[in-house]
Amino acid sequence: MIGKIRFFIGLWASKFYLWISKLRGAERDDRAGLLAYRFSNDFIKHIKKPKLMIGITGTNGKSTITSMVNDFLTKEGYKVQYNDWFANALAGHARCLLDAVTIFNHPRVDAAILELDEKTLAKTMAYVDLDYLIVTNLSSDSLKRNGYPSYIVSKVKEGFDSSKKTKIILNADDPLCSFIPHENPTIYYSIDQTKKGYIEHNVNDFPVCPKCFHKVEYEYQHYRHIGKIKCPNCGFHSIKGDYVGSKIDYEKKTFIVTHGKEKEEYPIISNSLFNVFNELSIIALFSDMGYSNKTIKKNMKDVKVPSSRENFIEAYGKKIDLQVAKGQNGSSASTVFEHISHMDDNMEIILLLTDRGYLKSKKETVTWIYETDFFFLNKPNIKKIIVGNYLAEDYKTAMMLNGIPEEKIVIAKDDEDTINYLDFDGIDRIMILFDVEYITGSLKLRDQILEKLHERVKQDEN
Amino acid sequence: MKIEILYPELTNAYGDGINIKYLKEMFSKKEVILTSIDEEPYFVKHKVDLIYMGSHPDEYDDIILKSLKPYIKKLRELIEENTPVLFTGNAMELFGSFMEEKGIKKETLNLFPEFSFKRNKEARYNSMFLGTYGDIKIVGNQSQTSFMYGDNKYPFIEACEDCIGSNPDTKVEGIHYKNFYATYLLGPFLLLNPLFTKYLLGLSGYKKPLYLESQLMKTYENRLSFMETMEHKYIGPE
Structure with a gap:
C-alpha cells in the first residue's frame, strides 16, 4: 500500500515537473524520470x-x-x-x-x-x-x-x-x-x-x-x-x-x-x-x-535511419557525409571504418570521436583508440585524416600502427580547428565521424564547411 | 630475438592485444612465437628472450590455469635465471596463491605465494595512472575488478599520490622480481610507455630503436604534459 502511495506521489510530482519542462521546451530530458524514482524505487513496476x-x-x-x-x-x-x-x-x-x-x-x-x-x-x-x-x-x-x-x-x-x-x-x-x-x-x-x-x-x-x-x-x-x-x-x-x-x-x-x-x-x-x-x-x-x-x-519506404546517426548532403559538387561512430567503443568505429573502406570517392575524414564528458577531466581510457581498426582507412582514395584534441597524438600513434602513412594524418588544435585543414581540391567526399554526444557540434562543423565551400564558389566566380 | 606470447587467442582482452600487435609489427614472424592454449609453451624446450602474457576474460581462468600448471616449475627456473617476463592486466592474478571471489577461494599457480587476489565483478575500479619505476615515469590505465593483497616484497611501480597501487591501501603497484614484471595496468602498455619498453627489450638483448619510437615518445610526452600539470587533476580514479 505504501509502495502504491509513493508511486502516485512520484507520478504526480514527475508529471508536474514534465509539464513545466514542456512549457520551457525542455522535455527531452530524463530529469522527470529521476524525480519519479526519488519517490518510488519501483516506479516502472507500478x-x-x-x-x-x-x-x-x-x-x-x-x-x-x-x-x-x-x-x-x-x-x-x-x-x-x-x-x-x-x-x-x-x-x-x-x-x-x-x-x-x-x-x-x-x-x-x-x-x-x-x-x-x-x-x-x-x-x-x-x-x-x-x-x-x-x-x-x-x-x-x-x-x-x-x-x-x-x-x-x-x-x-x-x-x-x-x-x-x-x-x-x-x-x-x-x-x-x-x-x-x-x-x-x-x-x-x-x-x-x-x-x-x-x-x-x-x-x-x-x-x-x-x-x-x-x-x-x-x-x-x-x-x-x-x-x-x-x-x-x-x-x-x-x-x-x-x-x-x-x-x-x-x-x-x-x-x-x-x-x-x-x-x-x-x-x-x-x-x-x-x-x-x-x-x-x-x-x-x-x-x-x-x-x-x-x-x-x-x-x-517511410522508415528512416535517424539523422542523428547518418546525415548526408551534396552541395557545391561535394558530398558531405556525417556518420556516428561511438567514442570509447572500438567496435562501433571499426564497423564504420570498414563501411567507409568500400567507398571509392577521394575523401578527407574528420574524426570527432573523443568523449565530450572527458574533454575537461582528460580521464578517458585510451585503450579503445588503439583497438580500433584504422587499417580500413589505409586506402589511396583517403587523402587526409584530421583529428584535434588532447588525445590526438594517441590517434596518430594508433593510425600509424595500422599502417596509415604519417603524412596523411593531421593534428589540429582542437575539434573546431579541424575544418581549417580540409583541402577540398580533388576531393569528392568529406566524412565527419562523430561521437553520439557530439551531434550538435558535428552539424555546426558541417555548416561551417558549407560556408567555406560557398566562399570558394564565390571567389571562383569573381 | 625470441619472444613468446602465451595464449594470444585468449589473453588479448582489455586492449592488451595491442601489445601483441605491436611486438608482431616490430619483430619478424620467426621472432614472435604465438603459443596457443593447446600447445606446449615454446619456453619449455627452447631459449626465449621475453615471455609476454596479457589480460583474459575471467571465464578463461580455469583453462589457462590448467594449461600452464604443468610448466610452472620451468617458468620459475627461467625467472630465477633472469629471463625477462611481462604480464599485464589480470594475467598477474593467475600467479599468486589463490583467487577469492564471492567468498570462494580458487587455487592459482603459486608462482608468488606471497600474494593472493580478491575479485568482485560488479565493482570495476577505473583510473588514469601515473607512477615511477626507478627513473622511468609509467603511465596507463587501471580498469580492474580485483585487487592484489600480500606483503610488498617485490615492488614494481610506485604509484603517485593520487593513484592507488595493487590495492586501495598501497602505493606499490605490480610485482618485480629479477627480470619478471607484472602489472595491473592494461591496454597498450608497451606503446604508452616507450621508455620502459626500451628498458625491458634491452634486458632481452634488443638494442635498436623501437618501432615508431619517435611517435611513441611524442604521445608519451603529450600524456605526461597534461598528467603532470594542474596538480594531478588529470589522473586518479573517476
Whole structure:
C-alpha cells in the first residue's frame, strides 16, 4: 500500500515537473524520470503499460532501431511513446512511461518503445512486460563501464531470465548474443554471405568456441565477429535464421528476405550493412506481429535511419557525409571504418570521436583508440585524416600502427580547428565521424564547411 | 630475438592485444612465437628472450590455469635465471596463491605465494595512472575488478599520490622480481610507455630503436604534459 502511495506521489510530482519542462521546451530530458524514482524505487513496476511494449537492446544500433520501429508504428496509426533522444537507462524509461499514462495511471498511448541499456537490462525488463525484445548485437564497448563482452552477455541473460514470456528477436549471425542460453520464445534473423575471405581485426570478440575453447572458424564473416561460425574441433556452429536476408543490392537499393517458403524483396534504407541488419530485425518483428509482406514493404519506404546517426548532403559538387561512430567503443568505429573502406570517392575524414564528458577531466581510457581498426582507412582514395584534441597524438600513434602513412594524418588544435585543414581540391567526399554526444557540434562543423565551400564558389566566380 | 606470447587467442582482452600487435609489427614472424592454449609453451624446450602474457576474460581462468600448471616449475627456473617476463592486466592474478571471489577461494599457480587476489565483478575500479619505476615515469590505465593483497616484497611501480597501487591501501603497484614484471595496468602498455619498453627489450638483448619510437615518445610526452600539470587533476580514479 505504501509502495502504491509513493508511486502516485512520484507520478504526480514527475508529471508536474514534465509539464513545466514542456512549457520551457525542455522535455527531452530524463530529469522527470529521476524525480519519479526519488519517490518510488519501483516506479516502472507500478506504472501501467500500453498494450504493446517493445524493447531494443544491444551494443550498437539500438537507437537507430528504436527510431525505425517508431516510424513504422506511427505510419500504422499507433500512438507511440518513445524517447527520441535515446535515453536508455532507468530514469529514461520512467520518463518515457510516465508520459504514456494519465494522472490516474491509465495508458494513453497504444505502444511504448524502450531503448534498453544492455548492462541494466534485467533491472528494467523484470518490470515493463515487454512483448518483444530485439537484440541487435553484442560486442566490445566502453572498457570502464562494460569490461569484457562476456560480462555483458551475462547481464543480458539475466534480462532474458527476468521476463521469460517476452519474445526475443536475436541476431543469429552474432554468436555472442545468439548463443545466450534462454527459455524465451525466440526469432532469429541472419544475412547470407556478404563477402569472401576473413579479415583479422584488432579485436576479436568471439575468439574461441564456448564449448571446447578451440579457435573458431568462419564459414563467412560480415564484419568483426558477426558472421557464420563453426568450431572445427567439436562441431559447434551458428544458429540458422528464421528470417534470412540475401542479395543486397546497394545500386538498386533492395534486398531479399526469406521466411519459410516466402521470399520478398524489400527496399534498403541505408547503404551500410549494419543498417541492413537493423532493418531485417524490424521486418522480423512486424512479420511476427502479423503484418503482411505487402504492408511491411510499403511502410519501409517511410522508415528512416535517424539523422542523428547518418546525415548526408551534396552541395557545391561535394558530398558531405556525417556518420556516428561511438567514442570509447572500438567496435562501433571499426564497423564504420570498414563501411567507409568500400567507398571509392577521394575523401578527407574528420574524426570527432573523443568523449565530450572527458574533454575537461582528460580521464578517458585510451585503450579503445588503439583497438580500433584504422587499417580500413589505409586506402589511396583517403587523402587526409584530421583529428584535434588532447588525445590526438594517441590517434596518430594508433593510425600509424595500422599502417596509415604519417603524412596523411593531421593534428589540429582542437575539434573546431579541424575544418581549417580540409583541402577540398580533388576531393569528392568529406566524412565527419562523430561521437553520439557530439551531434550538435558535428552539424555546426558541417555548416561551417558549407560556408567555406560557398566562399570558394564565390571567389571562383569573381 | 625470441619472444613468446602465451595464449594470444585468449589473453588479448582489455586492449592488451595491442601489445601483441605491436611486438608482431616490430619483430619478424620467426621472432614472435604465438603459443596457443593447446600447445606446449615454446619456453619449455627452447631459449626465449621475453615471455609476454596479457589480460583474459575471467571465464578463461580455469583453462589457462590448467594449461600452464604443468610448466610452472620451468617458468620459475627461467625467472630465477633472469629471463625477462611481462604480464599485464589480470594475467598477474593467475600467479599468486589463490583467487577469492564471492567468498570462494580458487587455487592459482603459486608462482608468488606471497600474494593472493580478491575479485568482485560488479565493482570495476577505473583510473588514469601515473607512477615511477626507478627513473622511468609509467603511465596507463587501471580498469580492474580485483585487487592484489600480500606483503610488498617485490615492488614494481610506485604509484603517485593520487593513484592507488595493487590495492586501495598501497602505493606499490605490480610485482618485480629479477627480470619478471607484472602489472595491473592494461591496454597498450608497451606503446604508452616507450621508455620502459626500451628498458625491458634491452634486458632481452634488443638494442635498436623501437618501432615508431619517435611517435611513441611524442604521445608519451603529450600524456605526461597534461598528467603532470594542474596538480594531478588529470589522473586518479573517476
